[in-house]
Amino acid sequence: MKKLFILMMASILVMSLLIGCGSQKAAEQKAPEKKFINIATGGTAGVYYPLGGAIAEILNKNVPGINATAQSTGASVANINMLKDGKVELAMVQNDTAYYAFKGIEMFKDKQVANMRGVATLYNETIQMIVLEESPIKTLNDLKGKKVAVGSIGSGTEANARQILEAYGLAYTDLNPQYLSFGEAANGLKDGNVDVAFVTAGAPTAAIQDIAFQKKIRLLPVEADKVDALIKKYPFYAKQLVKANTYPGQTTDIETVAVKAMLVVPENLDADIVYKMTKAIYGNTDRLKAAHKLGEGITKESALEGMPIPIHPGAEKFFKEK
Structure with a gap:
């Protein structure tokens, strides 16, 4: 009888451990993997910085698994170089500077950045x-x-x-x-x-x-x-x-x-992530307006005006939606 009791208790213990492991695995599978999005903006006294901060806030609140942070930088040229070097995942730049980088001309002569894609143009x-x-x-x-x-x-x-x-x-x-x-x-x-x-x-x-x-x-x-x-x-x-x-x-x-000011990402950034980020940004433009007066010019209708480089497939998917 005693042996039978010990055997039953051992069986219950093994089953509990198996259930616990299964629950833990299920929880691990459900928890989305954190994706860090570093956003390159500009000087703290400019327009890029407050808008970049607002974009980071929008992404953190509306895209599960995203951990976005805006950082002050030397603006367009510096931002493109940081993107090229894999130091940031999203950058605010002038559309003419993006054009120069993509073509490998002007300040990017012999330093072409061909792996950059557009998300949207923002304001003039x-x-x-x-x-x-x-x-x-x-x-x-x-x-x-x-x-x-x-x-x-x-x-x-x-x-x-x-x-x-x-x-x-x-x-x-x-x-x-x-x-x-x-x-x-x-x-x-x-x-x-x-x-x-x-x-x-x-x-x-x-x-x-x-x-x-x-x-x-x-x-x-x-x-x-x-x-x-x-x-x-x-x-x-x-x-x-x-x-x-x-x-x-x-x-x-x-x-x-x-x-135009615009947003750019690396070519290899996951299309689903870019789609979700773009959708979140354009679904919360009131937050951009609150961050800076120029945020009033950020609309879905004008988001492809003056786009000087190929658009990222994730962003393209969003803009093709009705």
Whole structure:
């Protein structure tokens, strides 16, 4: 009898262990594997950083198994290099810079990044040329011999400046180029060390607002024929109007051109993950609007405008849905 009792207890123990192992395996199978999504944005004072933070929040709340984090970076060029090196899975970049990288031209000459795919274009990044109100410079035709802040060396702004000057028949040899960041260019204008500053950023731009609160400024236009010529030669440009009162003291609309901010991913990122991320982002655009005013321009309807590189299959699947 005693032996029978011991045998029964041993059988119960074995069955319990087997059930426990089975439950554990089932739990392991049910628990989704964590996928870390590092998002490359830009400087903390810019537009990319708050929008990137909002995107990370959206993904964490709406895509099971995703652990997304936004990080401050040196923006477009740095972000593409980080993506290429496998350090980030999602990056915010200018569409013209993405085009250069994919083609292996401009700052990516001999450094082609062919394994990058587009997710969506977001909002317009306006190319703004700023002078002080009292400046004798009225149009871009007046830049010969002037000190012109054209952006940091190798930046998207610098390429924009060079292309726009080219449309006016000007080269750097015709003027005195200053390779300055937005902040440095703003200080240069205020101090009189810069005559004109090129800035490529969503309008209103904090660096320009800062000048306008201290000194009266003007924005130089890009004439309609030059706009058409730029768009014909460079497919990533779009017409852009900087509406009156965008900046203090700006009383008239200014016609210029813009490029677009966009999202890119590695070509080999799982299509289902990209689909779910894209769906989550465009299902929660109110959060993007709350993060920054320029989030108002982020819509599903405009998400493929100015797309300069092949779109990722996961994103394409989402945009093809009704």
